[in-house]
Amino acid sequence: MPTVIVDGKDIEIGAHERLNCIEVARRAGVEIPHYCWHPGLSVVASCRMCLIETGTRDAATGKITMMPKLVPGCQTPAKDGTVIVTDTALVKDSRARVEESLLIDHPIDCSICDKAGECLLQDYHFEHGQAERRTDLNPFHSRRRDVGPTVTLFVDRCIMCTRCVRFTREVSGTSELMVINRGSKEEIAVFPGFPLDNKLSGNVVDLCPVGALGDKDFLYQQRVWFLKRESNVCGGCSAGCSIVTEHNQDTVYRLKPRENPHVNKWWMCDDGRYGWHHLHDPARLLSAGRLVSTNDDRETVEWSDVTTRLRQDLSGAGRLAVAVSPMLTLEEAWMLCAVARSIDQQAALFVGHVPVSGSDESFPGGFTIRAEKCPNRIGVEAVVALFEPEIRGWNDLVRAVGAGEYDAAWITAGYPHAWIDDTTAAPFGRLRSLVVQDLFESPLTKLATWRLPAAGFAERAGTWVNVAHRAQTFAAAVRAPAGVWPEGRLYWNMLGRRGLYDPAAVRRQIAESSAALAALGGDLPAVGVDLRVDQLASS
Amino acid sequence: MTTFQPVLLEAVGVAGSHTLASYRSRGGYAPLERMLKEKQPVDVIELVKSSGLRGRGGAGFPTGLKWTFLPKDHPGPIYLCINADESEPGTFNNRILMEDDPHQVIEGIILSAYATRATTAYLYLRYEYPQCWDRLQGAIDEAYAAGLLGKNIQGSGFSLDLYLHRGAAAYICGEETGLIESLEGKRAWPRIKPPFPAIEGLFRKPTVVNNIETMACVAQIARRGVEWFRSIGVPSDPNNPRDPGSYGPKLYCLSGHVERPGCYEAPLGITARQLIDGQGGGVWKGRKAKAVIPGGISMGLMTEAELDTPLDFAGPGKVGCLGLGTAAVVVIDETVSIVDFLHNSCRFFAHESCGQCTPCREGTAWSLRMLERIRAGKGRLKDLDLLAEIGNTMGMMPGSTICGLADGAAWPIKNAIKKFRGEFEDYIKRTNPSGWMVTDPVPALPIVGAH
Ligand SMILES: Cc1cc2nc3c(=O)[nH]c(=O)nc-3n(C[C@H](O)[C@H](O)[C@H](O)COP(=O)(O)O)c2cc1C
Ligand code: SF4
Numbered sequence: 004m005p006t007v008i009v010d011g012k013d014i015e016i017g018a019h020e021r022l023n024c025i026e027v028a029r030r031a032g033v034e035i036p037h038y039c040w041h042p043g044l045s046v047v048a049s050c051r052m053c054l055i056e057t058g059t060r061d062a063a064t065g066k067i068t069m070m071p072k073l074v075p076g077c078q079t080p081a082k083d084g085t086v087i088v089t090d091t092a093l094v095k096d097s098r099a100r101v102e103e104s105l106l107i108d109h110p111i112d113c114s115i116c117d118k119a120g121e122c123l124l125q126d127y128h129f130e131h132g133q134a135e136r137r138t139d140l141n142p143f144h145s146r147r148r149d150v151g152p153t154v155t156l157f158v159d160r161c162i163m164c165t166r167c168v169r170f171t172r173e174v175s176g177t178s179e180l181m182v183i184n185r186g187s188k189e190e191i192a193v194f195p196g197f198p199l200d201n202k203l204s205g206n207v208v209d210l211c212p213v214g215a216l217g218d219k220d221f222l223y224q225q226r227v228w229f230l231k232r233e234s235n236v237c238g239g240c241s242a243g244c245s246i247v248t249e250h251n252q253d254t255v256y257r258l259k260p261r262e263n264p265h266v267n268k269w270w271m272c273d274d275g276r277y278g279w280h281h282l283h284d285p286a287r288l289l290s291a292g293r294l295v296s297t298n299d300d301r302e303t304v305e306w307s308d309v310t311t312r313l314r315q316d317l318s319g320a321g322r323l324a325v326a327v328s329p330m331l332t333l334e335e336a337w338m339l340c341a342v343a344r345s346i347d348q349q350a351a352l353f354v355g356h357v358p359v360s361g362s363d364e365s366f367p368g369g370f371t372i373r374a375e376k377c378p379n380r381i382g383v384e385a386v387v388a389l390f391e392p393e394i395r396g397w398n399d400l401v402r403a404v405g406a407g408e409y410d411a412a413w414i415t416a417g418y419p420h421a422w423i424d425d426t427t428a429a430p431f432g433r434l435r436s437l438v439v440q441d442l443f444e445s446p447l448t449k450l451a452t453w454r455l456p457a458a459g460f461a462e463r464a465g466t467w468v469n470v471a472h473r474a475q476t477f478a479a480a481v482r483a484p485a486g487v488w489p490e491g492r493l494y495w496n497m498l499g500r501r502g503l504y505d506p507a508a509v510r511r512q513i514a515e516s517s518a519a520l521a522a523l524g525g526d527l528p529a530v531g532v533d534l535r536v537d538q539l540a541s542s
Numbered sequence: 543m544t545t546f547q548p549v550l551l552e553a554v555g556v557a558g559s560h561t562l563a564s565y566r567s568r569g570g571y572a573p574l575e576r577m578l579k580e581k582q583p584v585d586v587i588e589l590v591k592s593s594g595l596r597g598r599g600g601a602g603f604p605t606g607l608k609w610t611f612l613p614k615d616h617p618g619p620i621y622l623c624i625n626a627d628e629s630e631p632g633t634f635n636n637r638i639l640m641e642d643d644p645h646q647v648i649e650g651i652i653l654s655a656y657a658t659r660a661t662t663a664y665l666y667l668r669y670e671y672p673q674c675w676d677r678l679q680g681a682i683d684e685a686y687a688a689g690l691l692g693k694n695i696q697g698s699g700f701s702l703d704l705y706l707h708r709g710a711a712a713y714i715c716g717e718e719t720g721l722i723e724s725l726e727g728k729r730a731w732p733r734i735k736p737p738f739p740a741i742e743g744l745f746r747k748p749t750v751v752n753n754i755e756t757m758a759c760v761a762q763i764a765r766r767g768v769e770w771f772r773s774i775g776v777p778s779d780p781n782n783p784r785d786p787g788s789y790g791p792k793l794y795c796l797s798g799h800v801e802r803p804g805c806y807e808a809p810l811g812i813t814a815r816q817l818i819d820g821q822g823g824g825v826w827k828g829r830k831a832k833a834v835i836p837g838g839i840s841m842g843l844m845t846e847a848e849l850d851t852p853l854d855f856a857g858p859g860k861v862g863c864l865g866l867g868t869a870a871v872v873v874i875d876e877t878v879s880i881v882d883f884l885h886n887s888c889r890f891f892a893h894e895s896c897g898q899c900t901p902c903r904e905g906t907a908w909s910l911r912m913l914e915r916i917r918a919g920k921g922r923l924k925d926l927d928l929l930a931e932i933g934n935t936m937g938m939m940p941g942s943t944i945c946g947l948a949d950g951a952a953w954p955i956k957n958a959i960k961k962f963r964g965e966f967e968d969y970i971k972r973t974n975p976s977g978w979m980v981t982d983p984v985p986a987l988p989i990v991g992a993h
Contacts, residue, residue, distance in 0.1 A: 048944065163898075
């Protein structure tokens with residue numbers, strides 16, 4: 004195995020791994036500070052924060068020969084015998100000087116800067132900078148430049164790492180951002196009439212190591228140190244990007260991509276990133292309502308009563324059809340099927356409506372936004388397949404209801420956008436009993452005998468399986484609004500199970516009952532598991 | 543020394559010297575035609591290698607050796623880029639060669655392309671040289687018409703296209719990878735190395751970048767031979783096996799406070815004093831020199847006492863200068879304030895820094911800001927240590943930057959503070975009698991103007 008020596012410690016790396024010094028040092032638990040380097044972008048080695056001392060150790064004699072000058076860790080490959088030294092006076096001095104230099108043209112307006120608290124310039128200055136100020140500072144400036152619909156630029160906070168510029172050239176392929184002027188007068192800008200306007204634009208804000216690029220959606224909404232972070236999965240499309248939901252007191256403030264080499268690398272799209280506002284929409288359904296008379300009056304039913312009264316109503320209604328929404332988690336879907344079958348042993352289980360919009364959109368950096376705007380069709384299909392000999396979908400259900408094949412239906416939805424029109428909904432009005440579980444009023448909820456609120460994506464817990472058959476588990480990031488029981492909780496209680504809804508227990512049960520889903524048995528890693536690969540391995 | 547017969551500049555003053563006919567009448571292109579017939583590319587590389595020719599663009603890298611770094615048996619294309627961005631302050635030797643004897647340069651280019659198996663060459667010309675553009679374009683047209691450029695040159699089977707490309711007036715475009723980026727139509731941000739251009743250069747193909755004067759030397763080596771070339775200049779130091787010596791004639795650009803400024807050809811190794819007093823007719827107005835720039839402002843400063851330093855590739859380094867650079871010797875007489883000199887130098891580099899590397903971008907701007915403040919009578923003694931620190935830590939030498947511009951910015955600062963510290967201290971104490979000793983942070987006030 005090739006061995007790299009990091010601050011005196013031997014670190015073995017894979018025989019074919021191509022790592023730079025920053026990456027190898029990280030494995031040794033040593034952080035080499037850096038601004039311009041990002042694993043998802045080309046190497047420019049220009050910020051010079053990652054300067055280190057390097058050398059080579061002779062394999063035969065063990066003798067170490069050091070290079071006379073500093074080198075950038077990002078640009079220097081770590082090979083067998085590479086010696087990396089990060090803690091010498093020379094290295095420390097050089098970091099302090101880079102910090103000092105970067106502050107010359109920086110407004111130091113941390114008190115009004117969104118990035119404060121998660122700013123590399125702050126963090127590195129604290130760790131590697133020097134207390135004494137020696138520079139001739141610029142007078143305070145905080146010029147703001149609009150660069151596009153989603154992002155605003157605080158020109159003077161920029162440290163010219165050019166990550167954002169490289170992102171638009173290499174990943175989004177849209178090249179809107181550029182550097183204008185020269186030397187210390189350089190600025191990031193867009194060409195007049197060509198704003199930063201692409202579906203991946205929000206990523207440049209994540210990439211910005213300082214507070215130069217601000218997310219208009221998040222600007223001045225919350226101090227970052229008040230935010231709590233929960234690992235989540237985006238429900239916007241079937242790509243299922245790994246994300247972090249950042250929230251405070253059950254209010255979501257922003258979503259950020261979470262690194263996952265198998266899914267989204269470091270990125271997420273703007274549709275997903277800004278697609279959480281419906282969670283706090285005042286128009287959401289916030290209570291369980293049951294129709295009491297034909298003239299549209301509904302009584303609000305306490306949740307503790309819903310479990311029994313719903314079962315009662317459906318038990319007496321006749322032949323039951325259920326739409327299992329691809330917005331549900333695997334666990335919720337499975338429990339829903341179980342509940343339905345416990346009410347009517349013949350209950351017909353359909354995969355719910357699968358929203359599709361346009362076609363898949365791919366970007367040069369290897370990122371794809373899926374046309375299928377739901378996170379768990381594959382997972383829900385796998386669950387339904389455990390109960391039904393063949394998979395039937397939403398259109399089948401609509402047709403069957405129209406043909407009068409069923410007396411009652413339980414439609415789970417949970418879609419953030421309008422998804423059904425009056426014509427499609429009409430036949431459902433003839434059913435003896437109609438349960439609709441959704442986020443918002445729709446032509447269907449108007450016809451419902453039972454109108455139940457659904458949970459939003461960050462309020463659910465469980466597992467989603469994305470378009471590439473990768474299963475990712477997550478906990479709820481925020482509590483559902485008062486008056487809403489997430490589906491998981493309702494089904495758990497309807498199944499008569501004790502205590503709080505425990506998705507892990509349900510998942511174990513699913514894994515035991517199905518070879519195809521056996522990989523879900525244990526604790527899933529943060530990056531999830533590929534259901535197909537693990538299946539092959541275990542067979 | 544003064545009896546040295548110019549070779550590279552032999553055409554200067556000859557009527558119509560820029561024409562093909564004139565060049566031919568001086569024996570031009572005959573060596574090329576002979577080489578194309580009789581020699582293989584490797585022979586030409588060997589010829590240049592054995593001549594000891596070192597690049598005239600500033601770094602003094604052995605030319606033949608650079609050519610051997612190209613990958614063997616590469617399917618091509620291989621590119622040859624001729625660096626005529628000539629923006630180093632004080633430098634104008636390339637200009638004279640291009641204006642007065644463009645065919646000498648073109649012959650060198652064709653020979654070098656043949657040696658390196660390049661079939662396309664780009665000549666990157668400084669924006670401010672319209673006369674060069676006209677002369678070069680005229681000469682290229684003549685060469686194409688005479689079958690010296692284009693397909694199957696002189697029936698040799700070797701083909702070469704030579705394109706003129708005009709820069710947009712930025713110093714950084716002279717840095718070889720900045721030049722390559724600029725040629726590719728991008729912002730001239732020097733690339734990180736490795737890979738070096740010989741492996742991955744223009745359009746990601748193997749590329750050689752050479753200076754105009756280097757090309758002229760190649761033409762003369764082909765015409766007059768290795769023996770002739772090696773008979774001129776300073777042989778390598780027998781005590782230093784890594785010294786490749788300083789062979790051949792060199793164009794010295796003498797300017798500043800001398801009686802007869804101009805571009806003079808002399809054997810490498812002439813001392814600064816010989817050049818100034820001989821060709822230059824001495825410091826002007828009977829004054830004394832205070833300092834002399836040995837080879838473009840990037841190389842730093844020599845004091846009057848250091849003027850006997852030989853201006854070969856090794857000489858200026860021995861007195862703390864960066865090197866021979868472009869051999870542009872600028873004389874600064876005793877009436878000039880060294881504070882003003884350094885301010886001017888800092889202003890140039892702050893303006894020309896491409897802005898990629900933090901230490902260069904901010905260091906050049908910071909040093910300029912400090913010099914502005916010092917000149918405005920708000921200097922502190924402490925500033926001198928800070929300036930020296932910036933000088934010592936910015937550049938490729940300490941490893942803190944991507945290209946050599948930062949070293950070039952650092953050297954005048956380092957040299958000026960080290961060699962003329964007394965003058966700086968006097969200036970600061972005199973102009974800031976109440977504040978020169980203060981060490982508190984400088985208040986962040988609107989910066990005083992540069993003028
Ligand atoms: C900032 C900077 C500016 C430069 N400008 C020039 C130039 O104008 N002309 C030139 O020939 N070389 C210039 N060089 C040197 C080139 O990078 C390169 O070394 C040279 O063109 C190689 O040619 P040679 O081997 O024939 O000397 C510059 C280097 C630096 C770092
Ligand atoms: S050293 Fe200066 S000029 Fe050279 S690449 Fe870096 S910033 Fe640009």
